[in-house]
Amino acid sequence: MRYTIALLAGDGIGPEVINEAVKVSNAIAKKFKHEITWTPALTGACAIDAIGVPYPDETHDICMAADAVLFGAVGHPKYDNDPSAPVRPEQGLLLMRKKLGLFANVRPTFTFPSLIDNSPLKRERIEGTDLVFLRELTGGIYFGEKGRKDDGETAFDTCTYTRAEVQRLAKKGFELAMTRTKKLCCVDKANVLETSRLWRETVQAMEKDYPEVTVSYEFVDAVAMRLVQWPNSYDVLITENLFGDILTDEASVISGSMGLMPSASVGEHTSLYEPIHGSYPQATGLNIANPLATVLSAAMMFEDAFGLKEEAEAIRAAVNKSLEQGIVTEDLAKKGATVYKTSDVGDWLVANL
């Protein structure tokens, strides 16, 4: 088969980790006789530098024309100290999500046996953790009306959700739950927020269509606790945009494998795959960043966007082998062991697919 993939490397270590994912993807395509056309495009700080906006129209067109998008990371320290600067890399991210209709962010958290001791949690707490958040990504307080009143003395943000927005996200949650242990947790703050009450009543009304799925409803503060106490008690969780932002990041560090976690954003027009880590500006150009999360994001792309499960499994098997054999970058290297470069890890994966 032929696939066109939009390649948005972004800033910082983005280009370096993307490079390894491309190498591995090309190797797997060759092995399984697929043909991939990569169409690179600008996004983030590098797009601002080049043409003044973080998500150029041309980039959008390239994404819309592609079968999937592979994304690195965006962000540059020169924007860090002034979150009210008129043009910022994150705005590109939000615009991209909205324009591509990427309404569901899929964020798995799982453990690698060989990395379990990296977790800040005790082994008995984290062992067996395998959960997935579905975070709503194009609605809520991120995109509602916001501004100032009273000569700038009062600020406001509006959180809005429609029933249809909740339904399409929840539908993905129920469907995902059906492919796993059939447990779905709806995370809200229905004791305080009207939008949460809409979420809850909408999900409750959908339960009858999925009689096999056991649904629980938990408040966001309770989930923030239980994620640290018993992360392995969760399976699929669905939640709104801002709660999802906070909880998926919390979940990502408990596994001890943060540098390895892939993610997908899916929706109306296309789907996008990216590592959950950031642009790690200090490491830019040093060839030391861990490429595995991006490689695993490519694996998600093969499986979910193209339906190529075998190809995805082959990539994952190679990653597991590299972890077991210690072919890893400095963030994962055991004390005294050889430290591999970003490109070394990619080369090794290609050779061991």
Add this chain to the structure above:
Amino acid sequence: MRYTIALLAGDGIGPEVINEAVKVSNAIAKKFKHEITWTPALTGACAIDAIGVPYPDETHDICMAADAVLFGAVGHPKYDNDPSAPVRPEQGLLLMRKKLGLFANVRPTFTFPSLIDNSPLKRERIEGTDLVFLRELTGGIYFGEKGRKDDGETAFDTCTYTRAEVQRLAKKGFELAMTRTKKLCCVDKANVLETSRLWRETVQAMEKDYPEVTVSYEFVDAVAMRLVQWPNSYDVLITENLFGDILTDEASVISGSMGLMPSASVGEHTSLYEPIHGSYPQATGLNIANPLATVLSAAMMFEDAFGLKEEAEAIRAAVNKSLEQGIVTEDLAKKGATVYKTSDVGDWLVANL
């Protein structure tokens, strides 16, 4: 001195844990020659049962007339399955906070050496943790306009903050930081929310009045991560209402001493002291609930509301001794050790002040 304390025992185990805090407070008052008058009042589910509202006017008057409020817990399972029920215990809580002007919720998280192994985190991660959240408690999305549009198909909640609201909370944060290690972290989502940008610019403008305090600004998602990774890197944190709800609960479980954490809510008219745990309905009347968080909340009240540091320290010393000697309820009892009843622990504290 004479003190009048409004006593809001609330629901579930509330009355039982409050009872022990009263015993200990009376004993300390006797020892230091103070006179306490307790004025009990209804709140929560028991107030709904008795007179149909969760925070009766009479209760409000009693709180306003008192020197401080000691609070147990509210909530009853009969309200759990329907967060949109017209009258609910939590509404009383929000009304009470608003009417009493309790704009700052003070939530310390610290460790007890004898309990450190109860933490879900590894010892090296949690050791030395001693942080305090100041959560804004009477503004934000909790109290903004909310409702439905489009025949109920669209729901909205509004988050609003004024500069003055941020200033009074931040002022308490700077002042608290001055009494500790002079480190203040302002938690926001200024890359997305206008209210967060108001928070950040307001706190930035106040920095010059506290030149000794080192202020950092972190995004709420990053803090949700670092709280699990390196909780001991924080000291004083200030944040808005909803972020505070999520993060203080997350912080409370990392110490392993959740059942012991006190809290205070302070503001315009009075101050209120309460354990952070809930009403634990399953344990109601069984005399098994851990009273120590409520006893430590009373200690906070002696120190902060009445300026009685020595009295507070005497209570804390007795609590520490009870922990060391294993005079504890079932939640903290070591395997095979004697389990003490709620009232036994209170009696022991009184005898060992």
